[in-house]
Amino acid sequence: MPGRTSRLLLAVLAFGYAFLYVPILTMIVYSFNESRLVTVWSGFSVKWWGELLRNEAMLDAALLSFQIALVNACVATVLGTMAGFALARHPRFPGRIAFTGLIAAPLVMPEVIMGIASLLLFVALDQVLGWPRRGFATIAIAHITFSAAYVAVVIQSRLADFDRAVEEAAMDLGARPFTVLRTITLPLIAPSLVAGWLLAFTLSMDDLILTQFVAGAQSQTLPMLVYSSVRLGVSPQINVLATIIVTVAGAAIVGAGWLMNRARRQRDRDAYAATRRA
Amino acid sequence: MPALIRIEGVIRRFGDIVAVAGVDLDIQAGELFALLGGSGCGKTTLLRLLAGFEAPDEGRIVIDGVDMTGVPPYARPVNMMFQSYALFPHMSVARNVAYGLERERLPRAEIEARVAQVLDLVELGAHAGRKPHQLSGGQRQRVALARAIVKRPKVLLLDEPLAALDRKLRERTQLELVELQRRLGITFVMVTHDQDEAMTMATRIAVMDRGRIVQVGAPAEIYEQPVNRFVADFIGLANIFEGDIVGRSDGLLRIRCGPLGGEIAAPAVAGLAGGAVSLAIRPEKLSLRRDDAANTGGLAGHVRDVVYLGDESIFHVALQTGATVQVTRMNAQRRASAAITRGDAVRVTWADDAVVVMPQ
Incomplete structure (x- = not known):
């Protein structure tokens, strides 16, 4: 439908995309900048790509952050999903009010406070049990604590408008509770599970404050490194690193969508072929 | 089995x-x-x-x-x-x-x-x-x-x-x-x-x-044969009245029921021999005739409303006893010349076995 309304809508759409993507595109372009100043363009070059690949500290930090984010996302999704089920499916159990508060706490508590609390706990535990040493484990545990809360909220709200008759129908057709979960409930809430996982991954990947408290002297995550190096002046290597992360993340999301689509179509075709053959 | x-x-x-x-x-x-x-x-x-x-x-x-x-x-x-x-x-x-x-x-x-x-x-x-x-x-x-x-x-x-x-x-x-x-x-x-x-x-x-x-x-x-008022009322249309059993003759109950013009007869029901009862008559079991010299039986009244449903019509009849009954009639002819309409004086009759007696 051509006309003024649709042109206005298109303009709004273009502005929206520009708002989201122009900074990222700028950053990608500037990763090929020759200048040693991040904000001044002086010619095309791949020299900062080379610099980054030789920068061991930066690569180590990136790897550490990535590993922590991966572990965090997986564990937080499992724990958060379980918590979400408890909140959505069990209106009454002992300590429900306290449990609800505990889930909400990390969402509203200042990270500084969580950081101090976690640090105190880890130091005390380390003294008594000899575990955990500050580093990978403490960072991962701290991240899981708060990102599981986010996952729980995502899953709880998905389950709130879930039609339970579908689960009852499965049970009526002979499925035991675990089979119902595996074949009906989880596939139907899969988009929320993926969303929760991605949310947890992102939260962990760019967390700085909490991580500062619990990281200890030996470990440095990417946000910590970037933040400390900013004080000495930003190196264009940051642009390169960010470009790599954006590219990998974008490819992963597109790829996952494509795989899910293909699997679904394949299933439908199989089922269709099966009944036609019979 | x-x-x-x-x-x-x-x-x-x-x-x-x-x-x-x-x-x-x-x-x-x-x-x-x-x-x-x-x-x-x-x-x-x-x-x-x-x-x-x-x-x-x-x-x-x-x-x-x-x-x-x-x-x-x-x-x-x-x-x-x-x-x-x-x-x-x-x-x-x-x-x-x-x-x-x-x-x-x-x-x-x-x-x-x-x-x-x-x-x-x-x-x-x-x-x-x-x-x-x-x-x-x-x-x-x-x-x-x-x-x-x-x-x-x-x-x-x-x-x-x-x-x-x-x-x-x-x-x-x-x-x-x-x-x-x-x-x-x-x-x-x-x-x-x-x-x-x-x-x-x-x-x-x-x-x-x-x-x-x-x-x-x-x-x-x-x-x-609904067993009580609730069933009679819930299933289909029914005219429901209150009455008292006053006796029994020829296997029929004699029931005094003011709205139906005094004493009426109804089929006996096991377990009901006396006292207050409810009566139900289905609207299709009531007959409606014009009130003129040829028709004198039944109860006199006038048509207050006609609900036309296509296959049948429901007549709301105000009886002279003060009660209102619903009567249904099939519209068997496309255009009945002697159709009864709103305001007409009518007489309502029924067979004894059309009356269902239920405990109150």
Whole structure:
């Protein structure tokens, strides 16, 4: 439908995309900048790509952050999903009010406070049990604590408008509770599970404050490194690193969508072929 | 023959609300049994108790000789068709129907054969690969039906199976379901709030009110011999009056009833010999004639309103006794020259055995 309304809508759409993507595109372009100043363009070059690949500290930090984010996302999704089920499916159990508060706490508590609390706990535990040493484990545990809360909220709200008759129908057709979960409930809430996982991954990947408290002297995550190096002046290597992360993340999301689509179509075709053959 | 389903003293409470307040009921194999009642009468809870989604607080349910107490839904020889259909949205029609068979770990070839067979039965063979959201309401209803009968349950539970269909489709589907039930020989237990649906389909009906079964019987029994005011009022139209039994003659009760012009006669009912009673007369069992010299019997009155329904008309007649009765007449002729209309003086008559006497 051509006309003024649709042109206005298109303009709004273009502005929206520009708002989201122009900074990222700028950053990608500037990763090929020759200048040693991040904000001044002086010619095309791949020299900062080379610099980054030789920068061991930066690569180590990136790897550490990535590993922590991966572990965090997986564990937080499992724990958060379980918590979400408890909140959505069990209106009454002992300590429900306290449990609800505990889930909400990390969402509203200042990270500084969580950081101090976690640090105190880890130091005390380390003294008594000899575990955990500050580093990978403490960072991962701290991240899981708060990102599981986010996952729980995502899953709880998905389950709130879930039609339970579908689960009852499965049970009526002979499925035991675990089979119902595996074949009906989880596939139907899969988009929320993926969303929760991605949310947890992102939260962990760019967390700085909490991580500062619990990281200890030996470990440095990417946000910590970037933040400390900013004080000495930003190196264009940051642009390169960010470009790599954006590219990998974008490819992963597109790829996952494509795989899910293909699997679904394949299933439908199989089922269709099966009944036609019979 | 022992009953296929035996419900014994079942009570189910939700907090302070008693949803099912002591139900005893036997359902025979091969019946198409309807639980009929208004919303909140406990009929759906009773169905869910049979399916195993609820557990009785008191009493027990026996299906095919096995006590179902503590038996979970997935282990019961019953399948249910849900009011919302509850199709699995992420699975194709064929996978929806195959789901129950896959749970039995049957060989793949047998599953495929049975799915194809039942889809042909409900005429959905061509839509096996579609997703539920690609189907019309009527097609979804048939997928739900196919999914529920493919396991060949002893009992099929149907929760308002046709409520979501439009009227024409509903009437056609009612007859198809009855036909299917006879062919498969599966016992159907159906919940409905629609008395026409229950009358059309069921071999027996249980009328429920406030968690109890008020009357069980064949459709004609329930309509012609309601046991109390509630049933008479709930099923079809009825003119209901209060009266007192004053005597008995020639096997008929003599009943004094002011609104019906004094003393009338009515067929005797076991257990009712005296005292206050309720009387019901169905509107089609009243006759209406013009009040003129040729017609002198019955009660005089005038027509206050005529509701034209096409096949029949309902006349609201104000009697001289002060009561108002409804009378239905078939519109057998396209244009009756002597049609009775609003304001006409009429006389209302009835046969003695048209009067149903019920305890008050």
